[in-house]
Amino acid sequence: MNKEPGMTLIVKTVTRLTVGIILMYGIYIVLHGHLSPGGGFAGGVIIALSFVHLMLAYGKEAALKKISLPVASVLESIGAIMFISIAFLGLLGGYFFFHTLGTGEPFSLFSAYTVLFSNISISLKVGCGLFLVLVSIALAGKEKKK
Template identity: 60%
Template sequence: MKANQTGMTLIVKTITRLTVGLILLYGIYIVLHGHLSPGGGFPGGVIIALSFIHIMLAFGKDMAFKKLNQARASFFENLGAIIFLSVAIIGFAGGYFFLNFLSKGEPFSLFSAGTIPLYNIAICFKVAAGLFLIFVALVVLSRKEEE
């Protein structure tokens, strides 16, 4: 009973439960196919962040923090930065920073284009966690003070 009092009405919660998985899946699709079709790390990361923000708006902050709390979000942001930089630094072994050292693979297939999908995933982590942290800071931290 207590859980039903936070967040929005039952209609919004039911629709959210149905759609939030699809939004998350669409974000992951956008990220993984960033080198083949329109999209990439930036819009995919924003869509993934929007799916968590969707949970937070509909169910309240406790439910959203159960999925992704602040410490885990900042861990993912740092993980994105470390993946991006380490893939770039490994390129030094072959010659220069940001060297595309993996093989190009079969053209127009999912596993192609060398290091570009790795960079896309790193940027996706970084953007998603960063925007989620911005939203948490703007909504939750300032509301605590008003109470």
């Protein structure tokens, strides 16, 4: 129908309103992974889905403008390396994966040893990885039609 890529006006408007909320919710789940259900993986999936949501509604160019493929790939590797370096930091305390930071106050944000930082790195890895997977499957489908 219309020239521009993506779905109808209704979908686009709703997407514009909700996409930020979904992203924020994903970040919340990541940061509170050690206090409530959720964590790095679940939050990372939600973050990735917010970008996929954008891709579905506006076409993949709009999503790739927010976060391009090389950037996502680099972020993914950084997430993985961060996780392993947290594990290596544990060697300072004598063991691989040893909890180097203190427990902190229960039920506050900075508590539960290194779990918070592990969650952040996992969410980077999972979010960017899942986004890359979905984008590359979508790109492969597009090439076939040409």
